[in-house]
Amino acid sequence: MNFTDMLRAATAQHGSLLCVGLDPEPARFPAGMQGDARKIYDFCAAVVDATADLVCAFKPQIAYFAAHGAEEQLERLMQHMRSNAPQVPVILDAKRGDIGATAEQYAKEAFERYGADAVTLSPFMGFDSIAPYLAYRGKGAFLLCRTSNPGGDDLQNQRLASVAGQPLLYEHLASLAQGPWNRNGQLGLVVGATYPQEIERVRSLAPTLPLLIPGVGAQGGDAAAAVRAGLRSDAPIIVNSSRAILYAGDGADFAGAARAQALRMRALLQAARR
Amino acid sequence: MNFTDMLRAATAQHGSLLCVGLDPEPARFPAGMQGDARKIYDFCAAVVDATADLVCAFKPQIAYFAAHGAEEQLERLMQHMRSNAPQVPVILDAKRGDIGATAEQYAKEAFERYGADAVTLSPFMGFDSIAPYLAYRGKGAFLLCRTSNPGGDDLQNQRLASVAGQPLLYEHLASLAQGPWNRNGQLGLVVGATYPQEIERVRSLAPTLPLLIPGVGAQGGDAAAAVRAGLRSDAPIIVNSSRAILYAGDGADFAGAARAQALRMRALLQAARR
Numbered sequence: 437m438n439f440t441d442m443l444r445a446a447t448a449q450h451g452s453l454l455c456v457g458l459d460p461e462p463a464r465f466p467a468g469m470q471g472d473a474r475k476i477y478d479f480c481a482a483v484v485d486a487t488a489d490l491v492c493a494f495k496p497q498i499a500y501f502a503a504h505g506a507e508e509q510l511e512r513l514m515q516h517m518r519s520n521a522p523q524v525p526v527i528l529d530a531k532r533g534d535i536g537a538t539a540e541q542y543a544k545e546a547f548e549r550y551g552a553d554a555v556t557l558s559p560f561m562g563f564d565s566i567a568p569y570l571a572y573r574g575k576g577a578f579l580l581c582r583t584s585n586p587g588g589d590d591l592q593n594q595r596l597a598s599v600a601g602q603p604l605l606y607e608h609l610a611s612l613a614q615g616p617w618n619r620n621g622q623l624g625l626v627v628g629a630t631y632p633q634e635i636e637r638v639r640s641l642a643p644t645l646p647l648l649i650p651g652v653g654a655q656g657g658d659a660a661a662a663v664r665a666g667l668r669s670d671a672p673i674i675v676n677s678s679r680a681i682l683y684a685g686d687g688a689d690f691a692g693a694a695r696a697q698a699l700r701m702r703a704l705l706q707a708a709r710r
Numbered sequence: 711m712n713f714t715d716m717l718r719a720a721t722a723q724h725g726s727l728l729c730v731g732l733d734p735e736p737a738r739f740p741a742g743m744q745g746d747a748r749k750i751y752d753f754c755a756a757v758v759d760a761t762a763d764l765v766c767a768f769k770p771q772i773a774y775f776a777a778h779g780a781e782e783q784l785e786r787l788m789q790h791m792r793s794n795a796p797q798v799p800v801i802l803d804a805k806r807g808d809i810g811a812t813a814e815q816y817a818k819e820a821f822e823r824y825g826a827d828a829v830t831l832s833p834f835m836g837f838d839s840i841a842p843y844l845a846y847r848g849k850g851a852f853l854l855c856r857t858s859n860p861g862g863d864d865l866q867n868q869r870l871a872s873v874a875g876q877p878l879l880y881e882h883l884a885s886l887a888q889g890p891w892n893r894n895g896q897l898g899l900v901v902g903a904t905y906p907q908e909i910e911r912v913r914s915l916a917p918t919l920p921l922l923i924p925g926v927g928a929q930g931g932d933a934a935a936a937v938r939a940g941l942r943s944d945a946p947i948i949v950n951s952s953r954a955i956l957y958a959g960d961g962a963d964f965a966g967a968a969r970a971q972a973l974r975m976r977a978l979l980q981a982a983r984r
Contacts, residue, residue, distance in 0.1 A: 459812070499808060499815035505823060507781050533832045534773060534805050535859040538733070541773035549779060558807045560834040560854055562861020580834055585809040587836025590886070591879065597871035605865065605879070612864070 439553045439576030440621065442525040443646060443672055447492040449523060453663060453705040454698060456487050457529070457650070457678030458496040458513070462504070464683050466690040473504035479690075480509075481516050483682060486691035487698045488521035493674050495648075497529040514550045525553040527648065527674075531580060533558030539568040547572045554578060556626060556648070559609055563617050570622050576646070577622055579613055581638060582606040584628020584651040606634075607641055614642040624648055627666070629675070632658065635665035643671060650676040652701075659701065660708035667709060677701055712848030713827045714895065716799040717920060717946055721766040723797060727937060727979040728972060730761050731803070731924070731952030732770040732787070736778070738957050740964040747778035753964075754783075755790050757956060760965035761972045762795035767948050769922075771803040788824045799827040801922065801948075805854060807832030813842040821846045828852060830900060830922070833883055837891050844893050850920070851896055853887055855912060856880040858902020858925040880908075881915055888916040898922055901940070903949070906932065909939035917945060924950040926975075933975065934982035941983060951975055 437445075447453065460476045462469070469475040484494060494517055501510040517526050528550055532542040546555040546569075554576030557566060569577045582592055592606040599608050613623045624646035627638050638647065647666045652659040652675055659675055666673040681701070685693025711719075721727065734750045736743070743749040758768060768791055775784040791800050802824055806816040820829040820843075828850030831840060843851045856866055866880040873882050887897045898920035901912050912921065921940045926933040926949055933949055940947040955975070959967025 461811070497812055497815075499806075499812045499819065502781075503815040503818040503823065505781065505785075507776075507779065511779075531806070531808050531832075532773075533807060533834070533854075535857070535861070537735070538771055538773045541771075541777040544777040545773065549777065558805075558832045558834050560807070560832050560865060561857050561859060562864030562866070564859050564861035566861075580807075583809070583835050585835060585838050587809070587838035587840075590836030591834060591883070592836070593872075594870045594879065594882070595872035596868045597876055598867075598869035602871055605868065608868070609865070 438574035439525055440646065442523070442553060443492060443674070446524050447672060450489055450492060451706060452490055452492050452702045453667070453673055453675050454491050454702045455493040455495050455527070455648070455674045455676040456483065456491050456681050456698060457676045458483065458494060459500045459678045459682065461500065466686050466688065468688070473506060476501065476504065476506045477509035477512050480513050482691040483694045484513070484517055484521060486695040487681070488524055490695070490698045490702050491524060493525050493527055494521070495527045495529050495676055497678070511550065514552070518551060527554040527556065527576070527578065528552035529556045531556050531558045533561050533565050535561055535565050539565055543569045543572060547575055554624070556580065566617060570619050573620060575622060576624055578624040578626050578646070578648045579609065581609050581613070581625040582627045582631070582634050584630035588628065607637060610638045610641040614645055618645070626650065629659065629662040632661040632665040635662055639666050639668065639671065643668065646672040646674060648674045648676065652677050659704055663705055663708035675705055713799055713850030714920065716797070716827060717766060717948070720798050721946060724763055724766060725980060726764055726766050726976045727941070727947055727949050728765050728976045729767040729769050729801070729922070729948045729950040730757065730765050730955050730972060731950045732757070732768060733774045733952045733956065735774065740960050740962065742962070747780060750775065750778065750780045751783040751786050754787050756965040757968045758787070758791055759794060760969040761955070762798055764969070764972045764976050765798060767799050767801055768795070769801045769803050769950055771952070785824065788826070792825060801828040801830065801850070801852065802826035803830045805830050805832045807835050807839050809835055809839050813839055817843045817846060821849055828898070830854065837886075840891060844896050847894060849896060850898055852898040852900050852920070852922045853883065855883050855887070855899040856901045856905070856908050858904035862902065881911060884912045884915040888919055892919070900924065903932065903936040906935040906939040909936055913940050913942065913945065917942065920946040920948065922948045922950065926951050933978055937979055937982035949979055
């Protein structure tokens with residue numbers, strides 16, 4: 437099944453707009469695992485098992501594995517999700533951005549080695565840095581568009597003199613992704629939750645693209661406002677929360693605490709749909 | 711020693727502006743190794759040993775290792791370069807671009823796990839996606855500025871209405887990197903070799919930053935024109951060639967063929983300095 441269909445099905449089946457981000461930090465693991473990078477798989481797999489019926493996607497962030505040389509644990513985790521939660525699409529958060537033969541290598545890493553259903557990408561090098569991923573038909577690719585960190589303004593919020601209508605850079609990108617770049621309907625956009633009016637703006641320029649919205653939970657964005665700004669009847673959104681769920685508890689029942697927090701977040705997001 | 715001093719010393723000692731890019735593709739390995747991803751280390755180490763006295767830097771591209779699950783071979787290769795060519799700085803070409811805690815993980819990967827002297831980064835998310843790397847004092851960070859692929863125009867070549875003087879996006883970025891972003895003198899810029907007039911433009915806006923110039927050799931840029939456009943007495947440049955050197959020969963003496971090609975390229979670059 438292709439990524440978009442998987443996403444729609446999981447969203448409907450689980451009544452959920454929530455994506456759990458898997459950003460394992462051994463220093464924050466519960467007692468008994470704390471500080472032990474060899475427990476990355478165990479920690480993440482426990483959270484996956486505790487939340488799989490509550491989410492529309494999982495999103496492992498590869499940096500947290502790479503920093504510890506834990507690629508093999510990431511491979512096992514991806515396999516675990518395919519086996520135990522086959523209905524939940526997995527977005528590999530890698531923000532790759534390179535061209536030609538190098539982009540082909542990264543696409544191979546994401547889709548063949550790890551078996552991800554979608555990947556996040558940086559669009560700075562332009563369309564030919566995106567195209568190699570689209571060669572994997574049915575896989576999804578979320579382009580960074582408007583990020584909610586303070587530095588997001590540095591480039592994304594610059595107004596372009598050279599494009600008709602003088603859009604901001606992120607607005608131009610949203611239009612490209614909705615239009616000429618979106619071969620075979622594989623593209624989505626990453627839009628931070630911090631500024632709901634910018635989610636609305638992206639939605640108006642990209643009326644059908646899936647939006648991946650990080651920045652809620654520990655990062656403090658307003659999840660309900662993000663839903664109202666981004667969700668349309670035929671335009672999916674995915675609201676990510678990582679640390680607020682992963683580290684909801686620090687004891688033996690950390691997975692139960694993660695589930696309780698995921699239930700709260702799912703309900704909050706569902707309430708905003710009404 | 712910090713990255714900038716290492717680069718200057720290697721450039722002077724070896725009389726070279728040449729960087730050998732390590733982009734291992736098992737399908738292109740010589741007979742006896744061909745198609746065998748377990749030979750990535752052997753292939754790269756042989757090229758390193760054959761060219762170490764001819765270069766100012768090495769640049770492994772991490773995608774070519776990650777696609778094959780060859781992180782452990784990359785670790786060994788980095789160790790090999792530190793042991794056998796300690797005078798040559800190593801730039802890990804990763805083009806990472808993420809924020810906060812995630813960027814810290816990527817910085818840890820590049821500088822602690824792999825022991826790189828510098829890294830390439832994508833600036834799309836702004837300064838706070840760069841800052842975590844600068845916390846490693848003495849390490850270098852090359853920001854993508856103007857890339858020579860066709861899609862490089864898509865965003866980098868847009869004119870900004872919102873910045874004084876209406877620069878192009880890549881010009882604005884060059885000014886930021888030369889100025890407010892360049893804490894502790896750690897930044898450099900990646901500028902493609904295809905358009906020498908754009909290298910000149912970047913050099914005028916960033917008169918002291920090291921420029922990393924890919925796109926010569928197999929990619930066909932004009933190496934001599936790039937040197938004339940970018941080199942100034944106190945502003946280093948690094949001209950990268952990957953495939954033209956790595957795959958200069960396809961027989962048992964591939965390392966000798968790589969050395970011969972590196973000698974030719976070094977001489978071509980030196981001649982352009984005069």
